[in-house]
Amino acid sequence: MTKxxxxxxxxxxxxxxxLMMKNEGYNTExxxxxxxxxxxxxxxxxxxxxxxxxxxxxxxxxxxxxxxxKKSKPKVILLTVVRFDGDEKKIFEQGxxxxxxxxxxxxxxxxxxxxxxx
Amino acid sequence: MDKTSEKDRINEMIDxxxxxxxxxxxxxIERSGRxxxxxxxxxxxxxxxxxxxxxxxxxxxxxxxxxxxEEEFRMIAENIHxxxxxxxxxxxxxYGNDASAEIIGVPKEEVIGKNGxxxxxxxxxxxxxxxxxxxxxxxxxxxxxxxxxxxHITRKDGTKRIVEIRVxxxxxxxxxxxxxxxxxxxxxxxxxxxxxxxxIQLKKLDExxxxxxxxxxxxxxxxxxxxxxxxxxxxxxxxxxxxxEQKQGLDVILRNTNRLDSLIQDILDVSRLESxxxxxxxxxxxxxxxxGQTVETMQASADRKEITINADIEKDVPGLMVDxxxxxxxxxxxxxxxxxxxxxxxxxxxxxxxEKNDILFExxxxxxxxxxxxQDKVFETFYQVDSGEDRKFGGxxxxxxxxxxxxxxxxGRIWVESREGKGSTFSFTLPLKPVKDLEERFKAVDMFGLxxxxxxxxx
Numbered sequence: 001m002t003k004x005x006x007x008x009x010x011x012x013x014x015x016x017x018x019l020m021m022k023n024e025g026y027n028t029e030x031x032x033x034x035x036x037x038x039x040x041x042x043x044x045x046x047x048x049x050x051x052x053x054x055x056x057x058x059x060x061x062x063x064x065x066x067x068x069x070k071k072s073k074p075k076v077i078l079l080t081v082v083r084f085d086g087d088e089k090k091i092f093e094q095g096x097x098x099x100x101x102x103x104x105x106x107x108x109x110x111x112x113x114x115x116x117x118x
Numbered sequence: 119m120d121k122t123s124e125k126d127r128i129n130e131m132i133d134x135x136x137x138x139x140x141x142x143x144x145x146x147i148e149r150s151g152r153x154x155x156x157x158x159x160x161x162x163x164x165x166x167x168x169x170x171x172x173x174x175x176x177x178x179x180x181x182x183x184x185x186x187x188e189e190e191f192r193m194i195a196e197n198i199h200x201x202x203x204x205x206x207x208x209x210x211x212x213y214g215n216d217a218s219a220e221i222i223g224v225p226k227e228e229v230i231g232k233n234g235x236x237x238x239x240x241x242x243x244x245x246x247x248x249x250x251x252x253x254x255x256x257x258x259x260x261x262x263x264x265x266x267x268x269x270h271i272t273r274k275d276g277t278k279r280i281v282e283i284r285v286x287x288x289x290x291x292x293x294x295x296x297x298x299x300x301x302x303x304x305x306x307x308x309x310x311x312x313x314x315x316x317x318i319q320l321k322k323l324d325e326x327x328x329x330x331x332x333x334x335x336x337x338x339x340x341x342x343x344x345x346x347x348x349x350x351x352x353x354x355x356x357x358x359x360x361x362x363e364q365k366q367g368l369d370v371i372l373r374n375t376n377r378l379d380s381l382i383q384d385i386l387d388v389s390r391l392e393s394x395x396x397x398x399x400x401x402x403x404x405x406x407x408x409x410g411q412t413v414e415t416m417q418a419s420a421d422r423k424e425i426t427i428n429a430d431i432e433k434d435v436p437g438l439m440v441d442x443x444x445x446x447x448x449x450x451x452x453x454x455x456x457x458x459x460x461x462x463x464x465x466x467x468x469x470x471x472x473e474k475n476d477i478l479f480e481x482x483x484x485x486x487x488x489x490x491x492x493q494d495k496v497f498e499t500f501y502q503v504d505s506g507e508d509r510k511f512g513g514x515x516x517x518x519x520x521x522x523x524x525x526x527x528x529x530g531r532i533w534v535e536s537r538e539g540k541g542s543t544f545s546f547t548l549p550l551k552p553v554k555d556l557e558e559r560f561k562a563v564d565m566f567g568l569x570x571x572x573x574x575x576x577x
Binding site: 010012013016018019020023054081094100102103104105106107108109112 | 297335336339340341342343344345346347348351354356375379399411414415445
């Protein structure tokens with residue numbers, strides 16, 4: 001079963017995304033920020049990560065750089081409200097990023113993206 | 119018969135000539151009536167006296183005129199608010215007008231006759247500026263372009279002035295002198311400094327505004343993410359079955375959430391445009407998906423007015439390298455307007471096809487149309503065709519302006535064809551060959567109609 005990890009500092013959004021993924025039949029895990037995500041990623045070993053942009057703690061670039069050193073190699077879909085924190089070119093150079101979606105989002109758009117990369 | 123002796127007559131003539139020599143031209147020699155040589159001499163002397171008197175009067179008049187005109191020039195030089203002075207070729211002051219003395223803050227009498235170095239001794243100018251003056255003098259003597267140069271003056275009373283001096287070599291009475299013109303820039307510089315400071319303040323304010331808008335929009339959109347997400351889940355019946363009434367209520371919530379979201383987006387974009395911080399992230403984009411997803415997003419709004427959206431995408435239309443979200447934003451804007459201004463139960467046609475080196479997008483409605491004279495203006499910020507009427511339809515008048523900015527940044531064009539009462543077709547193109555420097559292009563877009571001249575404005 002495809003494993004999706006939901007990373008968002010907003011508990012309502014995090015739980016909602018988790019519910020959406022479960023509804024589609026995915027195996028899910030949640031993380032409340034970048035550090036939490038990096039701690040859990042190898043044990044859960046997700047196929048796909050929805051990663052919020054602009055969370056407290058490490059920046060998106062920092063998270064993605066550290067992710068490269070992990071055993072787990074998930075595809076990353078960025079979820080962003082005010083587009084990007086820091087240099088977006090650098091964010092996309094990290095390689096793991098396969099898509100980005102603007103919040104608030106259409107469920108269909110998000111699910112299309114997840115399905116495309118599962 | 120005159121009995122005057124010849125000797126007396128000769129003495130009379132000598133007296134007259136002597137008077138004339140002293141400048142008295144009132145004398146005239148009387149003739150004896152004998153018509154002899156002495157009478158002829160008398161006539162000659164009288165004529166000579168008259169001629170000389172005439173000449174001298176004329177000369178006096180000319181002298182007076184000259185004196186007057188010289189005085190006039192002196193008055194001009196003295197009273198003009200530009201500092202004028204001249205030195206000899208060694209830099210010794212020969213003349214300075216009142217303004218020049220006022221500017222450097224040293225009395226004329228003190229300076230005239232002295233060398234320029236005296237101003238250094240007075241600490242009126244710095245060593246550096248003194249050397250600059252010496253260089254000016256050297257250059258101008260060689261007939262080269264000299265100045266204008268800036269000098270910092272410390273006046274005797276301690277006040278400071280910034281002046282600009284230009285010098286020129288001229289001949290006065292066959293003597294070469296160096297004429298200097300001093301312009302006091304102190305006030306101008308002060309004003310410039312003030313403007314600079316104000317600009318810095320304005321920039322700070324602008325940054326503050328941008329960061330405020332960023333934070334605010336983040337804070338507004340985070341709760342909207344949960345609202346929109348759950349409403350969609352409820353509508354999709356992911357969380358259990360719902361009644362028709364519940365569905366209607368949720369549709370309204372979703373529609374209005376989308377409306378709020380697009381308003382926040384527009385406000386943010388306008389502020390980014392102002393500050394030149396709008397960013398584009400081009401990626402490979404499928405035209406069919408792009409149009410399909412946009413239409414899907416707008417379906418609920420269209421359904422409410424029983425409007426049918428016909429999407430006609432050319433088969434095998436090539437993909438584009440564009441910022442997908444931004445292009446969706448343009449499509450959404452156009453569709454949103456089309457729905458807003460379409461009567462209930464009508465049709466909206468959305469088309470996309472390849473045309474030469476572009477993809478052409480069209481959104482056609484059968485609404486009230488736009489008057490010809492207002493068709494260009496709809497792409498300007500805060501412009502609404504009819505403020506009163508449009509208020510009723512909602513919208514801040516930002517959408518089309520932002521859309522234009524986005525399309526032009528991608529190297530495309532956007533325009534409208536419309537007939538009043540028949541409807542409007544909004545079209546835009548995007549080049550198949552992606553352009554570079556999208557942000558730079560965006561900055562160049564005159565979204566506020568600021569670069570228009572008044573004439574154009576009145577057209």
